[in-house]
Amino acid sequence: MAAPMQRAWLGLLRAAAARSYHARPPPRRQRGGVNRPDPDDPLVPPWQLQPAYEAKLFARHGSVSGVDPARLWPSPERLREMEAEEREWFPGLREMEAALDKKEREEERLRVERENLIAANMAKMPQMIEEWRREKAARKEKEREDKARKERLLAEVQERFGHKVDPRSTKFQELLQEMDKKQRKELKLKKKQLKEEARKQAADAATTAPESAPASAEGAEAA
Incomplete structure (x- = not known):
């Protein structure tokens, strides 16, 4: 009987301790602030260091985000690649009609x-x-x-x-x-x-044929 009672008391103590624990809330950002990830922070997710995240920040906060809009525009080489991909995968109406x-x-x-x-x-x-x-x-x-x-x-x-x-x-x-x-x-x-x-x-037949031909011709002349 002692062992079950001891286990029951331990369970109650653990439950009470769990109810009394309060985790520290995450730090709140100031209203209107910009959450710029730190590239040197190893805990920053890699996707927040991509150009797509910078574009998202600029779209949400504008110039306050500190993002240079020129960096968001593709380079001339990348732009030519994108145009080639678009022509390949999304041809124009006339090209589609000609292909059909x-x-x-x-x-x-x-x-x-x-x-x-x-x-x-x-x-x-x-x-x-x-x-x-x-x-x-x-x-x-x-x-x-x-x-x-x-x-x-x-x-x-x-x-x-x-x-x-x-x-x-x-x-x-x-x-x-x-x-x-x-x-x-x-x-x-x-x-x-x-x-x-x-x-x-x-x-033999070929040699005898010319001899009979003149004879027939002479008979025709005599007639």
Whole structure:
């Protein structure tokens, strides 16, 4: 019981001491006075040493503040920077209209180019589809020819080695490749011969054409 009573008495004494304490009021400024911050005082807030605070003092107290109005006006360099920033972020009405017109013209140009490209591609679509079909048919035909050629090669090799030979053996694969090269060479030579014959026939036709032309001309004169 003694301990709780002791704590209660201590709480009452502290409360009484707190009620009897009166803090010292801050110093009052004289009416009409100017609170000029001391730059050498380390307790002065930094914002009170800025030009904005001096402008505030001059706006409130005028010349009584002791602030030189010339210091409140920006320097020529800062004024040019402010004008450049204003032109960049707040352009004039004519500049905004010119920029909007330029943007609209560019968008219109891009739209026309896109529509022309789409129209040109749509016009080419039938031809592109036809070319794709021809290429697809040519690929299938080539695949069929390659498959038939490989089957013929395989039959020839098996006939030479016998049907019991393993197609996966190294000797079988080497012979298959050799015969494949041989057939390709023969096919290339055959194509070259056909091309040479076609060229020769065209040359013969070109040489015989001038001889028949004068004959027909003489028959026309005799008539």
